[in-house]
Structure formats: structure tokens, C-alpha cells
Amino acid sequence: MKLSEYAAHDATGLMELVKRGETSPAELQQCAMQAIAQLNPSLNFMSGPAAVGEHGSGPFAGLPFLFKESHGCKGQPMMQGSRLTADLSASADSEFVARLKRAGVAPLGATTAPEFGLYCSTESTLHGATRNPWNLGHSVGGSSGGSSAVVAAGVVPVASSSDSGGSIRGPAHCTGTFGLKPSRARNLLDGKTDGGLFPFISYHVTTRSVRDSAAFLDVLQGASLGSRYSVARPDRPFPQEVGADPGKLRIGILRSSPLLTRLHPDCQTAIDMAGKLCADLGHSVEEGSPDLDWKVLMGAFLPAMMSVLPHSIAALESLTGRTAGVDTLEPMTLRALDYARTLTVPDLFKADAVFQIARQAVDRFFLDFDAWITPAGVSPAPRIGEFDPAASKEGVIEYAHRTFADYAAFTPLLNVTGHPAASVPLHHGAVSDLPVGVQIVTRLGDEATLLRLASQWEAAMPWRNRHPSHSIFKG
Incomplete structure (x- = not known):
């Protein structure tokens, strides 16, 4: 099988070829290994070496697969983009990884991530920058940047990802892939802390x-x-929702950034295009968003995200025998650690009160709407270095506010509320020449409607024939 033939199929398509005897799992894995060897030198998406692993007998038996380096695949890197945990490997499979292995995937290795998944660009002192297959001068986003890079470039059709503030959706937006963050508790959390x-x-x-x-x-x-x-x-298997008639949906649309930063022209075009497409498909579309103070929300999000750092880093120090400092952590992470140590219990209670108001606002919004569409980002993929945590001299609060205002305004809300949300690669920017995503959000637990609408978009404006220059689609 040629690499271009391998890359032409999604995971479902590859499994159909295997079932018909037209290829084998071993041949698919060989293709993926060749693609890694060909593309990793320029894109830098691997955390450690690649090697073919054993696979199970589930519905994706033998499918070549890459795990995000923080997901805990036994024997694979568990470095989390940090020098503090350099060379650390997982001693056992996490439950999330175990479920993927039961589905039959063949682990080939781990993908890069920024330090502890804290940043919106996959750049670290440990790994360097993971580069966008559409333009090597741009980032793949973060924190699931390595996983999005390998899927966009055709290396594997599916890779594991996780999302605490947009870490699935942001990289999908940057790379022209489909990135779904499920409802809270749809998939397990980490199996131990339940998210803290x-x-x-x-x-x-x-x-x-x-x-x-x-x-x-x-x-x-x-x-x-x-x-x-x-x-x-769900009422029925999720694959049955793909291509199913969603009926006439009541869709609210947000066409501008809630933090008042002007949208990049390509992001503006994408959300306007999505609104028109929904109307053309027979849905009811009107301006509408949850009634909440976005600036207050973002102000509460930062302390909530950073509050776990002191405990987590202390545990890693104990595990590795290394000390947190300038030789083991990014400069921005050190500032975040100092900031986190100033937080008090009342600070966290205040943040939680803000989040409860946000959850009520989004649930109230969905009393009148079936779906909500927003831009997936304020701008397309950032340039390498734009959000590099080792290069910025900003304080952690200033850095976070710039991240929200200039790039990630739309995604963290749904991590707070738990609603399902996905970045859909609806557009390719004429100005930036980069992919641009549009975010779909639906009611808590209603991935069915999200998948119906997203697949309706996919059928109406297919993106699968748009391929990055640094990929195996034409090779």
C-alpha cells in the first residue's frame, strides 16, 4: 500500500479494507511507521521513539495509533513536555488507554505536548516546537498539538487527545482536523481523582x-x-447519528469575540459562512449567546487551573528526585507556580461561584436553542514563538489574558460547564492560508445533535480533500 493510499482513508475506512482482506494491520502499521520517519524530522511531533506494539481484537484491531504523552500508555513516554519529568515512562496503562487498547488500536508511540498541558502552543524546552503541517512557521496549538499534527499530516487517522481549556478544539482549529470535547462524564476523567x-x-x-x-x-x-x-x-450508538437528519434546529450564533478583540478576517469569514450554511440547510439561525460576564469568567478560570500546580509538582519532584527550578521548568511555569502558592481557599470558592453562574447561564441558553455556534479561535494558528512559555517575559496573569484575548476566547467556558463542544474544520483562510475551525456546542449529554449537525456540515462542505503541504497525502 502506498502512503498516499493509506492516508486517503479514515480509521473506519481502513478497518473496512482490513475486513475485506485488501490490506492487513501489519501493512497499515508499516505505513504509519514510514510516515513517522518521513515527517517527524520537519514537524517534530514524536515524544520518544516509535515502535510497533501489540494490539487487541476490538473494532479497531491493528489500527496504527499514537497516544498523547501524558495519557499513560505502559512503557511509553510520560514526560508531559517537562524537563522535570524527562525520560519518565508510564508504569501501567491508565483506564483511558486501556479502553483504547480494548478497542484494538496498535500503539506506535507518544505525541508531544507543552509542559503539563498548560499552554496553547506545543512548544517546550524539552521537545522544541511542534510545527504545523500547513506552514512550518506556525504552531499546531496546544496542548494536544502533537496528536493534531499527526492526524492532519496523515500519519495516523486518529490520535488520543485531552482538553482542559480547549486542548482538543484549539489544535483541531489550527490543523484542520475534527476535535470533539465530549460532555463531562461521557468519557471517564482520569479514573483516580475524577478531575479534582x-x-x-x-x-x-x-x-x-x-x-x-x-x-x-x-x-x-x-x-x-x-x-x-x-x-x-445515548439512545443509540453514536455512529448512527452521523448522517442522521437533525431536523430543523434552533441555532444561536456568536459572531464576535466576547473579550472584545477583533476576530481575524479568516475567523470572521468562517463563522459567517457557518451561519449561512445553517440557514441554507433549513435551520433557524439568530444572534444569541449565554448571558454571562466573560471577563469575570476568564479571571476565575486562571486560579482554578493553576491551583493544583503546587501539589502536582511536589508529587513529581518526589517521583523523579529532581527539584523544580530554572533547570527543570519553563520560566512561565515557575511564575505560575509562584502565583498558585498565593491562592487561598476563599479565592477558589469565589472562582467556583463564578462557574456556577456560568453553568446556569449556558443551561438557560439551551432552553431556547438546540445548538450554539462560535468561532473556534480569535485567530488562526499562532506563529511559533508567539505563546512560547520559555520566551515570554510577561507575568502569568498578563500571559493568560493575552492567550484568552488573542487566541482562545471561546473554548474554556465549555470546560467549566461540561457541555459537549467540537471544532469543525469548515474553512481554509484566504488571508492566512491556514485552516480555520468553527465551534459547535450542544446541551449537556447531547453529543447526538452535535454529531448530526457536524456531519451535515461535512457532507455539505467536505474538508477531506484539503491536505497540508507537509503530509503523506500526495506522496
């Missing part, structure tokens, strides 16, 4: 097609035993 005091994180995969995302959601769903959170099981 602020359960922002969601685990899933990055894909090139809506149907692959739906298929993996089907095999990954289910909260961990004893979880504090739950969401209703």
Missing part, C-alpha cells in the same frame, strides 16, 4: 472525519467507577 476540585478535563481523540470521532466515542464512553459525575447514556 475543578473537573475541567475531558479525554477523547482527534480525527479527520466525524464518523471516526463518533465511533471512538462509542467505545470510550462511560464514567469511571465511583465517579462524582454522570451523564445519560
Whole structure:
């Protein structure tokens, strides 16, 4: 099988070829290994070496697969983009990884991430910069940047991702891939802490097609035993929602940044295009967004995200025998650690009160609407260095505010509220010559409507024939 033939199929398509005897898992894995060897030198998406691993007998038996380096695949890197944890490998599979292995995937290695997943660009002193296959001068976003890079470039059709403030959706927006953050508790959290005091994180995969995302959601769903959170099981398998008629939806649309930064022209074009497409598809579209103070929300998000740092870093110091300092942490992470040590219990209670207001506002919004569409980012993929945590001289608050205002205004809200949200690669920018995503959000637990609408967009304006220059699609 030629690499271009391999890359032409999504995961579902590859499994159909295997089922018909037209290829084998071993041949698919060989293609993926060749693609890694060909593209990693320029894109820098691997955390450690690649090697073919054993695979199970599930619905994706033998599918070449790469795990984000923080996801805990036994024997693979667990460095989390940090010199503090350099050379650390997972001693056992996490439950998330175990579910993926039960689905049959063949682990080939780990993908890069920024330090502890804190940053919106996959750049670290440990790994260097992971580069965008559409333009090597631009980032792939963060923190699931390595995973989005390999899917966009055709190396594997699916890779594992996670999202605490946009870390699936942001990289999908930057690379022209499909990135779904499921509802809180649709997929398990980490199986141990259940997300801690602020359960922002969601685990899933990055894909090139809506149907692959739906298929993996089907095999990954289910909260961990004893979880504090739950969401209703779907009425039917998620793959059956792909291509299903969504009916006439009531769609609210946000056409501008809630933090008052002007949208990049390509992002403005993308959301306007999405609104017109929805209307052309017969949906009701009107301006509308949850009634909340976005500036207050972002002000509460930072302390909530950073509050766990002192405990987490102390645990890693104990595990590795290394000390947190200028030789082991990014300068911005050190500033964030100092900031986190100033936080008090009342600070966290105040943040939680803000989040409760936000959850109520979004749920109230969905009393009148079936879906909400927003830009996926204020701007397309940032340039390498624009958000590099080792290069910025800003304080952590200033850096975070710039990140929200100039790039990631639209994604953190849904980590706070737990609603499902996805970046859909609807547009390719004429100004930036980079992919641009549009975010779809639906009611808590209603991935079905999201998948129906996203697949309707995919059929009306297919993106699968748009390929980056640094990829194997034409090779």
C-alpha cells in the first residue's frame, strides 16, 4: 500500500479494507511507521521513539495509533513536555488507554505536548516546537498539538487527545482536523481523582472525519467507577447519528469575540459562512449567546487551573528526585507556580461561584436553542514563538489574558460547564492560508445533535480533500 493510499482513508475506512482482506494491520502499521520517519524530522511531533506494539481484537484491531504523552500508555513516554519529568515512562496503562487498547488500536508511540498541558502552543524546552503541517512557521496549538499534527499530516487517522481549556478544539482549529470535547462524564476523567476540585478535563481523540470521532466515542464512553459525575447514556450508538437528519434546529450564533478583540478576517469569514450554511440547510439561525460576564469568567478560570500546580509538582519532584527550578521548568511555569502558592481557599470558592453562574447561564441558553455556534479561535494558528512559555517575559496573569484575548476566547467556558463542544474544520483562510475551525456546542449529554449537525456540515462542505503541504497525502 502506498502512503498516499493509506492516508486517503479514515480509521473506519481502513478497518473496512482490513475486513475485506485488501490490506492487513501489519501493512497499515508499516505505513504509519514510514510516515513517522518521513515527517517527524520537519514537524517534530514524536515524544520518544516509535515502535510497533501489540494490539487487541476490538473494532479497531491493528489500527496504527499514537497516544498523547501524558495519557499513560505502559512503557511509553510520560514526560508531559517537562524537563522535570524527562525520560519518565508510564508504569501501567491508565483506564483511558486501556479502553483504547480494548478497542484494538496498535500503539506506535507518544505525541508531544507543552509542559503539563498548560499552554496553547506545543512548544517546550524539552521537545522544541511542534510545527504545523500547513506552514512550518506556525504552531499546531496546544496542548494536544502533537496528536493534531499527526492526524492532519496523515500519519495516523486518529490520535488520543485531552482538553482542559480547549486542548482538543484549539489544535483541531489550527490543523484542520475534527476535535470533539465530549460532555463531562461521557468519557471517564482520569479514573483516580475524577478531575479534582475543578473537573475541567475531558479525554477523547482527534480525527479527520466525524464518523471516526463518533465511533471512538462509542467505545470510550462511560464514567469511571465511583465517579462524582454522570451523564445519560445515548439512545443509540453514536455512529448512527452521523448522517442522521437533525431536523430543523434552533441555532444561536456568536459572531464576535466576547473579550472584545477583533476576530481575524479568516475567523470572521468562517463563522459567517457557518451561519449561512445553517440557514441554507433549513435551520433557524439568530444572534444569541449565554448571558454571562466573560471577563469575570476568564479571571476565575486562571486560579482554578493553576491551583493544583503546587501539589502536582511536589508529587513529581518526589517521583523523579529532581527539584523544580530554572533547570527543570519553563520560566512561565515557575511564575505560575509562584502565583498558585498565593491562592487561598476563599479565592477558589469565589472562582467556583463564578462557574456556577456560568453553568446556569449556558443551561438557560439551551432552553431556547438546540445548538450554539462560535468561532473556534480569535485567530488562526499562532506563529511559533508567539505563546512560547520559555520566551515570554510577561507575568502569568498578563500571559493568560493575552492567550484568552488573542487566541482562545471561546473554548474554556465549555470546560467549566461540561457541555459537549467540537471544532469543525469548515474553512481554509484566504488571508492566512491556514485552516480555520468553527465551534459547535450542544446541551449537556447531547453529543447526538452535535454529531448530526457536524456531519451535515461535512457532507455539505467536505474538508477531506484539503491536505497540508507537509503530509503523506500526495506522496
